[in-house]
Amino acid sequence: MSALLQLKAVDLRFGAVAALTGVELRITAGERVALIGANGSGKSTLLRVLHGLIPPSRGSVLRDSAMRQAMLFQRxxxxxxxxxxxxxxxxxxxxxxxxxxxxxxxxxxxxxxxxxxxxxxxxxxxxxxxxxxxxxxxxxxxPDMLLLDEPTSSLDPHAKREVEALMAEFAETGMTLVFASHNLGQVKRLATRVVYLEMGRVLADLPTQEFFNGPRLGETSREADLFVKGETT
Structure with a gap:
């Protein structure tokens, strides 16, 4: 399938700080992509690059010219x-x-x-x-694609369920979702694919079932393993 949105070798720097490094990402229609990782891993920054709010320092962001997109911020x-x-x-x-x-x-x-x-x-x-x-x-x-940054992080359990239900309903209509989340239960319920970031790098990009139930992530990153166990935030 042709990509709605594609990042090729994207770096983003804020002065001496590398916020994203060498990010390769391809998103096709109908996917539900969860961005996960500890605080400061680059999830929110990556969403802003995907939405065109921040231009990359290096690399390219390619969009389907006919695609409409919208973004929801954490607050x-x-x-x-x-x-x-x-x-x-x-x-x-x-x-x-x-x-x-x-x-x-x-x-x-x-x-x-x-x-x-x-x-x-x-x-x-x-x-x-x-x-x-x-x-x-x-x-x-x-929108054809909806980007969401921690859409339920500050909500009570009832409100979280309501927002998750709406996200699922939107996805059922064919809308593509890309969302950052610390809630691994939410990721398992909603995502078809998981992208794990660490210090601005994509260390894993796998189907949801494979990410959570496949081989241990320790070979890729000890931090990834700890994050999935809920031992880091």
Whole structure:
């Protein structure tokens, strides 16, 4: 299959600090790719490079020119206005007439079970509701690929289940997911493929079952082995 997004020999440096080194990554339509690794391993940075927010210092990022993508951050930014307007503004900026943008925003909020709070101030919503609002905002743009940075890290168990369910539903429609997560249970439930990073390098890129149930990772990295055992964060 042709790649939606491909990184070739990507390095990223911030001054003397190497954030990513020699990253090779190919993502095709319909995949659910989990980026895992300890804090500081480069997961969030890699997502930002994939989304085009940070250009690489070296190497290339190749995108399907017809692909639409959206990104959810760990703490979604919400404007001090209604939930409906938070969704509609993104559509309006993209060129959708305001009346139609509001209609599509209501549809998107309904899609994530948030229709009843459409007129509430988004800043007054709970953390889980704000994350679902961010998902509605992304879904309204009909992306082919959705990038998510630790989408449930600050949520309570009930809200985590709601967000995971929405991610699974989006994937079932054919949307490609690339998400960073520390929650290995979540990775096992949602991902078809696992990319393990350590100090900005990709040390493993395997189907989920093979990553967790295959040969010990110790041959690749002792830190990877400890991470999978839950002994590092």
């Amino acid at each position: 979604p930014f919400v404007l001090r206005t209604s939930a409906m307007n938070n969704v509609a503004l993104g559509l309006w900026i993209r060129g959708t007439p305001w009346r139609l943008a509001k209609e599509e925003a209501l549809l998107a909020l309904g899609r994530v079970g948030m229709g009843e709070v459409a007129l509430r101030n988004a800043r007054a919503l709970s953390g889980g509701q704000q994350q679902r609002l961010a998902l509605a905002r992304a879904w309204s743009l009909r």
